[in-house]
Every structure is written in C-alpha cells, then in structure tokens.
Amino acid sequence: MKPDVIITGHQWWWEVEYPSTKMVTANEVHLPVGKQLLLELRTKDVIHDWWVPELGNKMDMILNRTNFLWVNINKPGDYIGACSEFCGAQHAWMRIKVVAQSTADYNNWLMANTKKAAEPMDKEAIAGKELFQNKSCAGCHRIEGTSAIAVVGPDLTHLAGRQYLLTGLLANNESNLNDWINHPQQIKSGAHMPDFMLEKDSVRAIAHYLSQLK
Known part of the structure; x- marks a missing residue:
C-alpha cells in the first residue's frame, strides 16, 4: 500500500x-x-x-x-x-x-x-533571491521554481508559511531568520548550517527574501 x-x-x-x-x-x-x-x-x-x-x-x-x-x-x-x-x-x-x-x-x-515559490516583491527581496542563488544557500536548499534544487537541507519553497523555525526553537519571522543566517552555530550549535560570514546587508536581504516565501 x-x-x-x-x-x-x-x-x-x-x-x-x-x-x-x-x-x-x-x-x-x-x-x-x-x-x-x-x-x-x-x-x-x-x-x-x-x-x-x-x-x-x-x-x-x-x-x-x-x-x-x-x-x-x-x-x-x-x-x-x-x-x-x-x-x-x-x-x-x-x-x-x-x-x-x-x-x-x-x-x-x-x-x-504545491505552487512554485512566490516572486520577490521589492528591491531588497530581489537582491536576496540573487544572493541566495549565487552564494552557498542554493547548494543545500531547494526553492521550487528557481535554480535552487538541492535537497541537503530543508525545502524552503514556502518557508514563510510555517509557524516556527528550527523545529520549534524560534518563531518564524524576518528578525529570527536574519539572526539564524548570520550566526547559525550560536543559535543551534552542531547544526549542519555553516556560518558563511556574509556581509550584514547580504544577510538582511536573504532573510527578507525568505520571509516572503508563503
């Protein structure tokens, strides 16, 4: 069955x-x-x-x-x-x-x-999408409808529609996304999400983009 x-x-x-x-x-x-x-x-x-x-x-x-x-x-x-x-x-x-x-x-x-990911709605989110694709994010995650097709980490196609991040550790909001991307090992030590040491503006743009994926 x-x-x-x-x-x-x-x-x-x-x-x-x-x-x-x-x-x-x-x-x-x-x-x-x-x-x-x-x-x-x-x-x-x-x-x-x-x-x-x-x-x-x-x-x-x-x-x-x-x-x-x-x-x-x-x-x-x-x-x-x-x-x-x-x-x-x-x-x-x-x-x-x-x-x-x-x-x-x-x-x-x-x-x-089942729908493809929402397109970014503003300039910062558009920049965040480009950074997501061109930095290491797309090497681990999938966002349906984009060139990110990896399956190492969680699928993020509709990430913003979930109530929590990190299996309940954080409420799902843009601020917590920003903190997680910026210093993942400080938040969930041992997780397989590395610290890529991105510029703060880049982290903010990526978090802003992900926060629109409902």
Whole structure:
C-alpha cells in the first residue's frame, strides 16, 4: 500500500513528502482529520524515533530500513511531539508539530504548497533571491521554481508559511531568520548550517527574501 506521507528524519529536522503531489516541506506535518493515514518513516543518518503521544505509538527510524505507522486523527488542532531516540547534540530541539485540519482546509493547504515559490516583491527581496542563488544557500536548499534544487537541507519553497523555525526553537519571522543566517552555530550549535560570514546587508536581504516565501 502506498503511504499518504513520507517522513524522513535528519539531524536535526524533519523532511515531509506528500507522494500524491510530490510536494516536499519540512518540520510541520499537515494531515487531514477523520481519515486512516499511512505514514512511511525513514532516516537519512542516525536512528531517530517519531513520537507524537496523542497520535499513537512511537516508531523508530533506522538507516536503510523503512517503517510504517497508521494514524487516524479525530479532532483538528496542533499535536506536539519529539524525537524520542537520542540522535546527537541538538536532539532536544528535534520537535514535531502535526497540524490536523478539516478535509477542506487540508486540501487548500496542499494546493497552496504545491505552487512554485512566490516572486520577490521589492528591491531588497530581489537582491536576496540573487544572493541566495549565487552564494552557498542554493547548494543545500531547494526553492521550487528557481535554480535552487538541492535537497541537503530543508525545502524552503514556502518557508514563510510555517509557524516556527528550527523545529520549534524560534518563531518564524524576518528578525529570527536574519539572526539564524548570520550566526547559525550560536543559535543551534552542531547544526549542519555553516556560518558563511556574509556581509550584514547580504544577510538582511536573504532573510527578507525568505520571509516572503508563503
């Protein structure tokens, strides 16, 4: 049976794929209520463990092995969980957020997130897009509809539509994006996001561009 959602654990974030649309997002898992859903669980590195207590059992994610978990959510709302297998320095900040929605709201969300990235709306955002493509950002991240197609780090196509950054560590806003890009290791030590020592104006432009990707 084909899964409804494929969730892959990384140090230290969650990749979320919807096979029916080939849409990929990160960290916030949207699911419809009132439907039996099959989750396929994988890892790209060490052992992780998917656990959202209100939604059922834990399930290990082991390299080169695929596990499955059935869920059926009865009530819309946010369901919070975490990786429950120690997976390295930032294990404590590998949180899970499941957003359970009515069928109509879920379908609207899915349709919106299958669209290509929004074009930048002002001069600074246009500069930020160019910097994103020409600096090292595009070497790790994908933004659908642009030349950035890498899959090392989280997909950023609709980054601004997520409530949090870094699996719950920071609220998702332009100021926090700026701080994260500027000094990632000070915020989430050990994360695989290096400090590129960009000029402050460049960091600000990139953060401004990303903040428009809804």
